Amino acid sequence: MTTPPTILPFRDRFDAGRRLAPQLSGYAGRPDVLVLGLPRGGVPVAYEVAKALGAPLDVFLVRKLGVPGYEELAMGAVATGGVRVLNEPVARGLGIGADVIDTAAAREEQELARRELLYRGDAPPLEIQGHVVILVDDGLATGSTMHAAIRALRAMGPTGIVVAAPVGAPEACAQLRDEAEEVICAIAPPAFRAVGRWYEDFSQTTDEDVRQLLARATPTGHAV
Numbered sequence: 001m002t003t004p005p006t007i008l009p010f011r012d013r014f015d016a017g018r019r020l021a022p023q024l025s026g027y028a029g030r031p032d033v034l035v036l037g038l039p040r041g042g043v044p045v046a047y048e049v050a051k052a053l054g055a056p057l058d059v060f061l062v063r064k065l066g067v068p069g070y071e072e073l074a075m076g077a078v079a080t081g082g083v084r085v086l087n088e089p090v091a092r093g094l095g096i097g098a099d100v101i102d103t104a105a106a107r108e109e110q111e112l113a114r115r116e117l118l119y120r121g122d123a124p125p126l127e128i129q130g131h132v133v134i135l136v137d138d139g140l141a142t143g144s145t146m147h148a149a150i151r152a153l154r155a156m157g158p159t160g161i162v163v164a165a166p167v168g169a170p171e172a173c174a175q176l177r178d179e180a181e182e183v184i185c186a187i188a189p190p191a192f193r194a195v196g197r198w199y200e201d202f203s204q205t206t207d208e209d210v211r212q213l214l215a216r217a218t219p220t221g222h223a224v
Contacts, residue, residue, distance in 0.1 A: 009167065009187060012201040013041060013138050016166035017048025020186050024134060024164060028053045032159065034126055036060040038137045038149060039115065040205040045166060046136035047213045053134075057217040058126040059210065060135065061115055062149040063108035065101065067094060074144060076101060078108050079152030080116065080125055119211050129157035139195030140168030140185065143176055150179045167198040 010016040027033045033055045037046030043059060050057035065076040067090065075096055076086040084105055091101065116125075135149055140163075150161055160181040165173075168185035169192040176183045187198070196202035 008198060008200045010199045012199060013044035013205065014048055016138065016186075016199070017045035017136075018052070020045065020136075020164060020166045020184070021049045021052035023184050023186060024049060024053060024162070027055070027132065027134060027162070030055070030132070032131050033134065034058065034128070034131045035134045035136060038062065038135065038145060039119070040207065040210050041139075042137035043210045043213050044205060045138050047217060049134065049136055049164065050217060055134070056126055057214065059119055059214065060149055060153065061112050062145065062152050063112055064145065064148050065104045065108060067096065068100065068104075074148055076105070077148035077152050078105050078112060079149065080112065081128070081156055083152045083155045085148070085151045085155060115207070118207050119214055128153065131158055132160040132162065133158045134162045134164055135180075136164050138166065139198065140165045140172040140176070141192070141195055143168070143172035146172075146176060147179065150176070167195060168192070
């Protein structure tokens with residue numbers, strides 16, 4: 001007896017974005033809505049969402065500040081717009097001094113500046129304050145990057161944050177509901193394992209891919 005082939009939910013990130021967009025249809029056509037993709041893999045997904053909703057598209061660059069020697073543990077984050085947030089319980093609990101945090105922040109801010117220039121050139125980021133932001137990634141495994149993005153984004157004054165992803169680990173999706181006004185995980189399979197498992201094509205999104213997608217998206221959210 002032959003085993004039937006496994007059918008994966010998404011062909012690629014663009015397909016995932018097109019299939020995620022209907023779950024966000026309540027935000028379509030609203031002038032106060034922005035779609036922000038987390039580079040790099042979240043940007044193709046966000047591109048399709050923004051196109052479907054008729055919303056402006058931008059990237060939201062965020063870099064975790066990892067604890068030295070335990071880089072997956074975030075002691076804070078830096079983000080687009082010069083925002084820095086500190087995970088005070090972690091920093092205080094581990095006795096991490098301000099000099100260590102400043103050194104890590106300076107290193108990550110350099111990388112943010114490089115990517116900002118590469119992706120946008122001289123164009124300024126979209127105004128966050130007073131807008132509902134749909135924050136999109138290609139999947140949520142631990143959710144740690146999305147947690148950092150939400151904390152940084154809060155400091156910029158949005159009226160609301162909606163987290164959206166085509167696929168996510170159930171526990172990651174659940175935890176994010178404590179931080180965002182709405183969390184939409186199109187699928188949250190119990191046997192999650194890894195984001196890439198749920199895509200037929202999970203090849204790397206390049207910096208040039210991100211730059212081109214931003215260039216193709218007009219301020220009204222419609223592709224040119």
